[in-house]
Amino acid sequence: MPQTKKSTLVLVAERAGVSIASVSRVMNGLPASDQIIERVRKAADELGYVPDATARSLKAGRTEQIALAVADVGNPVYVGMMHEISRVVTKAGYRLVLSSTGSDPRDQIDLLTSLNRGFADGLILSPLRVPEELGAQLEASRLPIVIIGSLPPGVELDNVRADSVAGVALAVDHLVEQGRSRIAFVNGPVDTVPGAARLNGYVSALTARGLPLNQDAQVSAKDFTYKAGLKAAARLLDQCTPDAVVCSNDLLAIALMKVATARGLRVPDDLAIVGMDDTDIADHANPAITSVDLGSVTRAKTAAKLLLRRLEDPQAPVEQIVIEPTLTVRASSVTRTTEG
Amino acid sequence: MPQTKKSTLVLVAERAGVSIASVSRVMNGLPASDQIIERVRKAADELGYVPDATARSLKAGRTEQIALAVADVGNPVYVGMMHEISRVVTKAGYRLVLSSTGSDPRDQIDLLTSLNRGFADGLILSPLRVPEELGAQLEASRLPIVIIGSLPPGVELDNVRADSVAGVALAVDHLVEQGRSRIAFVNGPVDTVPGAARLNGYVSALTARGLPLNQDAQVSAKDFTYKAGLKAAARLLDQCTPDAVVCSNDLLAIALMKVATARGLRVPDDLAIVGMDDTDIADHANPAITSVDLGSVTRAKTAAKLLLRRLEDPQAPVEQIVIEPTLTVRASSVTRTTEG
DNA sequence: AACGTTTCCGTAAACGTTTACAAACCCGAA
DNA sequence: TTCGGGTTTGTAAACGTTTACGGAAACGTT
Numbered sequence: 207m208p209q210t211k212k213s214t215l216v217l218v219a220e221r222a223g224v225s226i227a228s229v230s231r232v233m234n235g236l237p238a239s240d241q242i243i244e245r246v247r248k249a250a251d252e253l254g255y256v257p258d259a260t261a262r263s264l265k266a267g268r269t270e271q272i273a274l275a276v277a278d279v280g281n282p283v284y285v286g287m288m289h290e291i292s293r294v295v296t297k298a299g300y301r302l303v304l305s306s307t308g309s310d311p312r313d314q315i316d317l318l319t320s321l322n323r324g325f326a327d328g329l330i331l332s333p334l335r336v337p338e339e340l341g342a343q344l345e346a347s348r349l350p351i352v353i354i355g356s357l358p359p360g361v362e363l364d365n366v367r368a369d370s371v372a373g374v375a376l377a378v379d380h381l382v383e384q385g386r387s388r389i390a391f392v393n394g395p396v397d398t399v400p401g402a403a404r405l406n407g408y409v410s411a412l413t414a415r416g417l418p419l420n421q422d423a424q425v426s427a428k429d430f431t432y433k434a435g436l437k438a439a440a441r442l443l444d445q446c447t448p449d450a451v452v453c454s455n456d457l458l459a460i461a462l463m464k465v466a467t468a469r470g471l472r473v474p475d476d477l478a479i480v481g482m483d484d485t486d487i488a489d490h491a492n493p494a495i496t497s498v499d500l501g502s503v504t505r506a507k508t509a510a511k512l513l514l515r516r517l518e519d520p521q522a523p524v525e526q527i528v529i530e531p532t533l534t535v536r537a538s539s540v541t542r543t544t545e546g
Numbered sequence: 547m548p549q550t551k552k553s554t555l556v557l558v559a560e561r562a563g564v565s566i567a568s569v570s571r572v573m574n575g576l577p578a579s580d581q582i583i584e585r586v587r588k589a590a591d592e593l594g595y596v597p598d599a600t601a602r603s604l605k606a607g608r609t610e611q612i613a614l615a616v617a618d619v620g621n622p623v624y625v626g627m628m629h630e631i632s633r634v635v636t637k638a639g640y641r642l643v644l645s646s647t648g649s650d651p652r653d654q655i656d657l658l659t660s661l662n663r664g665f666a667d668g669l670i671l672s673p674l675r676v677p678e679e680l681g682a683q684l685e686a687s688r689l690p691i692v693i694i695g696s697l698p699p700g701v702e703l704d705n706v707r708a709d710s711v712a713g714v715a716l717a718v719d720h721l722v723e724q725g726r727s728r729i730a731f732v733n734g735p736v737d738t739v740p741g742a743a744r745l746n747g748y749v750s751a752l753t754a755r756g757l758p759l760n761q762d763a764q765v766s767a768k769d770f771t772y773k774a775g776l777k778a779a780a781r782l783l784d785q786c787t788p789d790a791v792v793c794s795n796d797l798l799a800i801a802l803m804k805v806a807t808a809r810g811l812r813v814p815d816d817l818a819i820v821g822m823d824d825t826d827i828a829d830h831a832n833p834a835i836t837s838v839d840l841g842s843v844t845r846a847k848t849a850a851k852l853l854l855r856r857l858e859d860p861q862a863p864v865e866q867i868v869i870e871p872t873l874t875v876r877a878s879s880v881t882r883t884t885e886g
Numbered sequence: 887a888a889c890g891t892t893t894c895c896g897t898a899a900a901c902g903t904t905t906a907c908a909a910a911c912c913c914g915a916a
Numbered sequence: 917t918t919c920g921g922g923t924t925t926g927t928a929a930a931c932g933t934t935t936a937c938g939g940a941a942a943c944g945t946t
Contacts, residue, residue: 212664212688214932225896230934239894259663260603261932264901269600271643271665279629280826282622289619292646301665303611304642306632323599324552325611325641348552432830457830464832490772490797492804492832554902565926570904579924601902604931 213253222249233257272513273326275305275317277334281430281457283483284332287354287506291330294510300327311337318343321351328513330354334398350516352509355399364512365526368500370400373531374407374452375414377480377498380533381450382415384541386478390423390448392438392458394430401426404454404482422446427458435461443469450478450539456488459495463538478539484532493537501529553593562589573597612853613666615645615657617674621770621797623823624672627694627846631670634850640667651677658683661691668853670694674738690856692849695739704852705866708840710740713871714747714792715754717820717838720873721790722755724881726818730763730788732778732798734770741766744794744822762786767798775801783809790818790879796828799835803878818879824872833877841869 219226222245231238232246249255263269272295276284292302303326307313314333321329329347332354333340341358344351352364381389391408394401405426412419422445427438435458442451443465453459459481463473471477473493481488484499508527516522559566562585571578572586589595603609612635616624632642643666647653654673661669669687672694673680681698684691692704721729731748734741745766752759762785767778775798782791783805793799799821803813811817813833821828824839848867856862 216932226933227896227898227935228894231895234934237894242895254662256659256662258604258932259665260600260609261901262934263600264598264604264903264931265933265935267901279625279632282625285619285622285625288644289646292619292644296646302644304628304632304644306629306636319596322594322596325599432826460830460832464830467832486772487827487830490800490804490827492800492807556902566903567905567926567928568924571925574904577924582925598902601931602904604901604933605903605905607931 212258213255214258215255218246218249218253218255221253222246268327269325270299271301271303271326272510273303273305273317273321273329275307275314275329276332277307278430279306281455282485282487283456283502286485287332287502290503290506291510294507295514298514300514305329307333311335311340314340315343318347322348324349328352328517330509330513334400336399350513350520352513352516354505354509356403362524364509364516364524366505366508366512367526367528368403368502368505369528369531370403370500371407371410373482373498373500374404375411376531376533377452377482377496378408378411378415378417380496380535381452381478381480381539382417384450384478384539386450386541387417388423388446388448388450389417390442390446390451391425392435392442392451392453392462393424393426394434394454394458395428396426398430400430401454408452420446423448430455430457432457432461435459436465438462439465443471448477450480452480452482454482456481456483456485456495456497459497459538460487460491463491463495474538474540475542478541480539484534488534488536491538496536496539497534499532499534501531504529552598553595554598555595558586558589558593558595561593562586608667609665610639611641611643611666612850613643613645613657613661613669615647615654615669616672617647618770619646621795622825622827623796623842626825627672627842630843630846631850634847635854638854640854645669647673651675651680654680655683658687662688664689668692668857670849670853674740676739690853690860692853692856694845694849696743702864704849704856704864706845706848706852707866707868708740708743708842708845709868709871710743710840711747711750713822713838713840714744715751716871716873717792717822717836718748718751718755718757720836720875721792721818721820721879722757724790724818724879726790726881727757728763728786728788728790729757730782730786730791731765732775732782732791732793732802733764733766734774734794734798735768736766738770740770740794748792760786763788770795770797772797772801775799776805778802779805783811788817790820792820792822794822796821796823796825796835796837799837799878800827800831803831803835814878814880815882818881820879824874828874828876831878836876836879837874839872839874841871844869 215226215229219229228242229246232243295302305317307317328350330352336358341361354366356367357365393405396402396405425438425442427434439462459479463479466477481495481497484497488495488497555566555569559569568582569586572583635642645657668690670692676698681701694706696707697705733745736742736745765778765782767774779802799819803819806817821835821837824837828835828837
């Protein structure tokens with residue numbers, strides 16, 4: 207049961223016996239005589255007055271809100287990114303509005319027109335797929351947008367992305383060092399931005415090291431989920447016998463580990479596994495999974511900072527930043543020495 | 547580089563040669579002559595006009611936003627709840643604003659005064675801790691609030707909570723059925739709402755079944771995280787030798803499993819493990835973990851619906867709903883038959 | 887005592903909508 | 917032709933702020 211009727215500047219002004227301008231000034235800490243300050247403070251306290259955010263926004267032309275749209279809320283890597291973005295923008299005095307876009311690309315252009323209604327001051331967008339027409343839409347936006355992930359060619363927008371090629375290369379190098387040579391690959395859908403990039407990374411890493419590329423050693427799951435990973439893993443192990451697998455995702459990696467152990471393979475002895483994104487689940491798995499950190503948290507933080515920067519200086523030059531990957535080695539890929 | 551200058555009702559009206567009222571009417575689908583509709587549509591299209599959300603909010607007194615505050619964004623169970631709430635409110639035409647409150651209880655009252663600024667139309671709050679003074683603050687709010695979890699006594703607010711006692715009872719019954727008798731308990735902090743409730747459930751479940759309560763068989767982690775769970779698990783296994791453990795959380799459960807297997811205990815043969823919340827990690831673990839679903843998703847959905855209902859009917863009677871728990875049995879707790 | 891400066895405060899306009907009200911119009915009936 | 921009723925349209929007020937502007941008051945200076 208809400209009880210306190212909403213109180214406005216006018217009410218406070220009447221009660222304090224001053225003009226609304228004075229009330230506004232006192233509330234915003236602008237210069238005023240001690241006497242007025244005192245009277246306004248008292249009246250405001252008695253009425254429990256708090257300034258209205260909407261009215262202020264209308265006048266100021268800023269909502270103090272930032273919109274965040276991520277494609278797949280279920281994936282832990284996005285949760286981590288969201289968390290980080292939330293931290294950064296909150297500290298800067300902004301609220302975070304969650305705009306979940308489904309996989310339907312129409313959602314994204316809906317989001318953009320909706321953004322033009324001005325419910326937020328800017329947008330951070332991390333799309334799974336980037337259809338051609340999105341480019342124009344993005345550039346036509348009245349409000350600043352920062353993209354996490356690759357852009358359509360030619361689009362000039364603030365942008366932060368991962369270096370998937372370097373990332374997969376880290377994984378492959380590590381596995382080769384550990385004495386593995388039949389390195390397979392479990393990917394997500396190749397028509398997504400990360401799927402395409404990671405496949406590209408796998409192919410170039412193997413060819414760069416003179417390892418044979420075998421079609422049977424590559425599968426791609428229907429999406430980046432655990433469940434799809436189970437099926438993909440089964441398919442992979444049916445059609446080849448690798449001694450190591452790179453997975454484009456930690457979820458796919460634990461799915462593979464489950465399937466592999468169910469088939470009697472020991473990890474890492476019979477099969478080394480490397481995941482990607484370095485989320486908590488990689489660390490929590492048993493055995494813990496080696497994972498390539500594609501810098502998701504750093505990307506998130508960087509994207510948030512880029513947006514904040516552009517909000518305070520719309521003329522700032524466009525930045526396109528690439529975050530370098532790192533490898534966290536855990537038990538799932540380390541070949542045990544036999545003596546001891 | 548934003549390019550299209552913002553266009554307003556006035557601009558559209560001028561271009562179409564009609565009054566702003568007519569433009570507004572056409573945009574909102576109110577009756578107008580075909581001729582006016584045509585002219586306005588054309589002008590609006592040419593200018594790329596989209597109505598301003600802030601101005602509309604000011605006039606209407608509604609922001610079409612719902613605020614969500616959860617204590618611990620890292621915990622997967624909250625992620626699932628957030629996801630569900632997002633779905634429900636989005637479908638109803640609301641945007642979701644994330645207001646992360648830290649563990650500091652001051653954050654919560656800050657949030658409440660901030661809510662009174664009217665940046666959202668209502669709030670869904672899932673607090674970890676509920677200090678005394680919060681009750682009054684909650685009741686004094688001008689805007690509707692739905693609480694997920696227990697309330698301070700005497701506070702009359704829409705509320706959805708889990709039945710922890712029944713939940714732990716499900717777990718204990720199941721373990722007893724499987725022939726276990728030394729059932730230990732890994733809890734989170736007991737000064738939190740879920741921590742207190744689940745401890746209560748454990749104690750009453752064991753006494754109800756005539757099982758001995760042993761202080762050595764109970765530990766509580768510093769918080770509900772995996773890392774704290776590792777320490778708590780080690781402590782537990784140092785001080786007693788249970789044949790089954792109930793964990794108040796899936797994260798604590800996988801931490802326990804890791805520690806147990808590292809000590810050479812086989813799950814479930816030597817140690818049965820039951821988690822709580824039934825999150826993805828329980829299913830993804832190897833072996834998969836039996837878990838009590840305290841209805842987190844249902845609670846989230848119900849809370850969202852309660853809030854929507856109250857928004858459209860502020861006079862509706864206060865609802866306090868308890869969601870019944872269910873048990874999902876998986877490999878971690880099923881005693882294998884020896885023959886076969 | 888008259889003047890310029892500075893400080894303080896109130897009036898009113900503006901932000902971009904929605905909507906109550908009234909004016910204007912159209913139509914058919916008397 | 918005049919009138920009444922209904923439809924369509926425009927004018928203006930309102931939502932709750934912030935802020936440019938000008939007037940009033942206070943003060944020190946010649």
